[in-house]
Amino acid sequence: MFFGEIMNQVLNVAVFEGDGIGPEIMAPTVDILRLLTSRASTYGLNFISLKGGATHYQKTGVSLPDDSLSTARKADAILLSAMGLPSVRYPDGTEISPQIDLRKKLNLFAGVRPVTVLPGQASPIARPDGKPIDFVLVRESTEGLFWSQGCGEVSHDEARETLVITRKTSQKLFEFTFKLAEQRRKTGRGKGLVTCVDKANVFRAFAFFREIFDAEAGNHADIAANHAYVDATALWMVQKPWEFDVLVTENMFGDILSDLGAGLMGGLGLAPSADIGEGHAVFQPCHGSAPDIAGQGVANPFAMILSAAMMLDWLGHEHDNKELLEHSEILREAVNALIMERKFLTRDLGGTSNTGAAANAIKSKLRA
Ligand code: ATP
Helix, strand or coil, X not given: CCCCCCCCEEEEEEEECCCCCHHHHHHHHHHHHHHHHCCCCCEEEEXXXXXXXXXXXXXXXXXXCHHHHHHHHHCCEEEECCCCCCCCECCCCCECCHHHHHHHHCCCCEEEEEEEECCCCCCCCCCCCCCCEEEEEEEECCCEHXXXXXXXEECCCCEECCCECCHHHHHHHHHHHHHHHHHHHHCCCCCCEEEEEECCCCCHHHHHHHHHHHHHHCCCCCCEEEEEEHHHHHHHHHHCHHHCCEEEECHHHHHXXXXXXXXXXXXXXXXXXXXXXXXXXXXEECCCCCCCCCCCCCCCCHHHHHHXXXXXXXXXXXXCCHHHHHHHHHHHHHHHHHHHXXXXXXXXXXXXXXXXXXXXXXXXXXXX
């Protein structure tokens, strides 16, 4: 390579288009990413479409084929729309959820759930000074109370589930969380504060969680750290969410608080997410496959597109590529602009646009 020559990194993105509205929101998202990539000089994206999900299970009896899993494992990132259909179940009655299998198999311990409320965005709460609300909830996603999933003990008179918190996972989780707070502060999105959400006043397991958090906080003198009990956090998320920057918590607490976060955002149609581990990450909207509106072309593609923006950001940090970071920001800003202008919104946000029109409006913003 000559001095000054720009290296073009081609990154493989595994794509699961999923079930229900999944294919309807994935197709325009990939189109939008192709448009951004067509202007990139330092990276390229190679999309690999993979099989999996409830519809695939119906046809083949397999929900996540081995070759899909191994290709996803080798990919640089995984983009997933929504999987599962209430009418398609395993013989034991549980729903098909390969996205949860991926989380376990790839050890995606950090569930990142940003909560953003922009001026003009329909939300049950309003910030008194009219500024945006912007914080992130990091939900541990491989242990906690969900560790017990499928192996609880139930007798006629008693039921028990076990909560597990390990030092190893907690250390990785907190390290990730403080790094995220550092990134947010650098870009002006956060004030540099991490809050550990627990119930350390009642359970020894959470005192243990908190102790590991405090040890990691000691390694980040530049970031402030504090604690909050989960019940108080639920109250403050409604009363003064603008005071939060990055919250980190156990799996079950995170499961509940992230839906509260989506509620603050005015619904699931705008809530993106990422599940991140070491070298692997899945990006998908918080919502499900919405079978009630599937096939009508009315699904809101914004949460999927915002998840794709999170993917570009993560890839930018993983590969130390500034252009990917810039493209992530450009894409996020394009979606935010439409939300604030209240233009080209889908039905769930009070608009009349269909999926295609909403996605095309993003493309127009990017072209402009
Ligand atoms: P899961 O358990 O798979 O997460 P869920 O039971 O939470 O799914 P969703 O599939 O998320 O349910 O749908 C909940 C409601 O939100 C439905 O009425 C659905 O139509 C609506 N909804 C979800 N996603 C979207 C979207 N992208 N655009 C418009 N409406 C949506």
